[in-house]
Amino acid sequence: MDRVRGTPNEGLLGATLGFFVGFAAVSLFGPTAQRFQEAMGLNPVMVGLLVAAPALSGSLLRIPFGAWVDTTGGRRPFLILLLLSFAGMAGLLVLSWALYPDHLTASFYPLVIVLGVLSGCGIATFSVGIGQVSYWFPADRQGGALGAYAGLGNIAPGLFAFLLPISLVHWGLTGSYLAWLVLLGVGIGVYYATGLNAPYFQLRAQGVAVDEARSAAKEGGQEIFPAAGAAEGLGIAARVWKTWALVFIYFTLSLGTAGILTAVYSVGASVIRVPGGMVADRVGGEITAIGSLLVMLAGALLLTLSHRYGLSFLGAVLMAIGMGVANAAVFKLVPQEVKEAVGGAAGWVGGLGAFGGFAIPPLLGAFVRGQGGPGYATGFVIFVVLAVASLALAFALRATAARKRPERGIQHLATPS
Numbered sequence: 001m002d003r004v005r006g007t008p009n010e011g012l013l014g015a016t017l018g019f020f021v022g023f024a025a026v027s028l029f030g031p032t033a034q035r036f037q038e039a040m041g042l043n044p045v046m047v048g049l050l051v052a053a054p055a056l057s058g059s060l061l062r063i064p065f066g067a068w069v070d071t072t073g074g075r076r077p078f079l080i081l082l083l084l085s086f087a088g089m090a091g092l093l094v095l096s097w098a099l100y101p102d103h104l105t106a107s108f109y110p111l112v113i114v115l116g117v118l119s120g121c122g123i124a125t126f127s128v129g130i131g132q133v134s135y136w137f138p139a140d141r142q143g144g145a146l147g148a149y150a151g152l153g154n155i156a157p158g159l160f161a162f163l164l165p166i167s168l169v170h171w172g173l174t175g176s177y178l179a180w181l182v183l184l185g186v187g188i189g190v191y192y193a194t195g196l197n198a199p200y201f202q203l204r205a206q207g208v209a210v211d212e213a214r215s216a217a218k219e220g221g222q223e224i225f226p227a228a229g230a231a232e233g234l235g236i237a238a239r240v241w242k243t244w245a246l247v248f249i250y251f252t253l254s255l256g257t258a259g260i261l262t263a264v265y266s267v268g269a270s271v272i273r274v275p276g277g278m279v280a281d282r283v284g285g286e287i288t289a290i291g292s293l294l295v296m297l298a299g300a301l302l303l304t305l306s307h308r309y310g311l312s313f314l315g316a317v318l319m320a321i322g323m324g325v326a327n328a329a330v331f332k333l334v335p336q337e338v339k340e341a342v343g344g345a346a347g348w349v350g351g352l353g354a355f356g357g358f359a360i361p362p363l364l365g366a367f368v369r370g371q372g373g374p375g376y377a378t379g380f381v382i383f384v385v386l387a388v389a390s391l392a393l394a395f396a397l398r399a400t401a402a403r404k405r406p407e408r409g410i411q412h413l414a415t416p417s
Contacts, residue, residue: 003206004220006196011136013144014194015129019153020416021187022122025089026054027160028180029119035173036112039104046109053113054120059354061120063234066127066347070226070233073201074132074343081121082188088118089184093177100173111164122184127350129153131308131343134335135198138223138282143288143332147277149269150331151324158267163217198222224339233344242337242400243345245393249289250353252386253296253323268317269324276328285332286398292329293391296322298381319383326390333397 006014036042042050061081068077092115099108129149135144167176196202199220203213214225228236237243240412280288299318306312330349338345 003208003338004199004202004217008136008141008145008221010194011196011198012133012149014147014191014196015074015078015132016153016194017187018082018150018191019125020156021184021191022082022085022125023153023156023160024180024184025119025122026058027157028164028176029054029092029116030175031161031164032168032176035100036104039101040106040109040112044105050109050113050116053116055123056120057117058123059351061124062127062351062354063347064230065124066131066228066350067234067237067341067344069128069131069135069343069346070341070342072195072227073135073205074128075195075197075201078125078128078132078191078195079188079280081125082184082191084118085120085122086184086188088115088121089177089181091115092119093174093181096177097175100312111235126150126153126388127343127346130331130334130346130350132195132197134342134346135222135224138221139336141329142335143277143280144274145277145333146275146282146331147275147328147336149336150327151273151277154270154273155267158270165380173260188354200225206211208366224335224342226343227340230343231238233341234347235344236341237338237344237348240338240345242287242333242397243348245397246330246333246337246345246349247352249293249326249390250349250395251356252383252390253327253330253353253356269320272321272324273328274323277332279325280329284401285329286380286394286401288332289326289329289394290320290391290398291392292325293387294322296326297384297387297391300380303380304378304384315380320389337397 018364030051033047033072036050037047065077065081092112095104095108095112095115130146133145133149164176167179171179197205198217199222200213200217203216204210206215216246217225262281276288296319299315299320302311302315302318306315315348331346334345339415
């Protein structure tokens with residue numbers, strides 16, 4: 001394997017750093033939309049579309065680019081997404097420098113939307129990194145590796161939320177875009193130097209035949225391999241019912257950072273994915289998902305029923321813990337249950353699952369208005385329902401796993417990870 005560069009830990013580090021900086025453009029674009037609104041005189045609908053544009057593109061592009069990993073290993077789609085995000089942010093920098101505020105009129109609105117869509121490409125790296133990291137690690141270490149990748153990479157939104165107000169005060173809009181653009185550019189350079197494909201994909205890129213590359217990669221410790229290309233991988237993953245179970249569970253989990261938790265809770269729910277992934281390696285993804293969803297359900301019930309600050313605070317903490325750990329469990333299960341098309345499955349789960357952040361907050365608000373009850377707390381019943389439904393799917397996944405591997409739980413509990 002002297003023709004292969006890097007180790008699994010190096011592959012994990014490169015993907016995590018790339019995913020972290022991929023948030024740069026989106027984390028700046030949304031909060032600064034108010035500045036564009038004031039300058040261009042936008043109505044609320046136009047502002048809503050403006051804010052949603054990068055998040056929507058970042059979610060939708062997770063599907064094809066995640067599937068592309070099954071063909072290339074991840075490095076190429078990762079770099080393309082980061083470069084598209086860089087182009088979007090660079091365009092916004094030029095726009096703010098040349099036109100903001102006096103000459104930035106409503107006629108530039110379509111251009112700002114396009115640049116926002118490009119900026120959102122950076123967060124689509126999430127599903128690419130899931131596949132890239134999965135191919136590097138053996139099954140008994142994928143939970144910890146993917147928990148570290150998603151957990152540490154997802155610290156970025158919370159961290160940027162702390163830094164952005166300071167940046168806007170001291171450097172203004174144009175200076176902030178310049179600073180974030182420099183960060184993204186440095187991050188792209190770091191990923192270019194450290195973001196490595198798993199051994200099989202490196203050997204295939206060198207022209208090594210499929211069977212020889214697979215055999216050599218197995219000797220080096222790689223355990224899972226793609227069975228088809230990008231489009232075929234999406235099709236394979238779509239035909240596996242477990243993919244859609246994981247999509248629904250992730251849909252439920254993606255809500256927390258979108259509408260409920262503050263920046264502090266966002267960071268907390270992200271960091272806890274790291275030990276959550278390790279727990280999933282030890283006891284299994286299904287059991288970890290069930291336990292963490294029960295914690296989330298308890299938190300949702302507290303938030304729904306309690307009208308006291310202390311209990312509501314505890315409920316929010318429980319939801320953050322449950323969501324974070326369950327998230328790690330979901331992506332432990334992706335390479336386990338759809339190992340022949342990890343990239344395709346990661347694309348479906350990461351892309352469609354992320355729509356929870358867009359679909360549920362309006363539904364929650366509509367529920368509260370319809371009930372006319374005592375404040376916003378009744379809206380959290382939506383999370384209770386989603387948690388119960390996700391638990392049912394997690395138990396179904398566990399039942400299937402138990403029939404296929406009846407001895408698995410005992411081995412994981414008895415053997416150190």
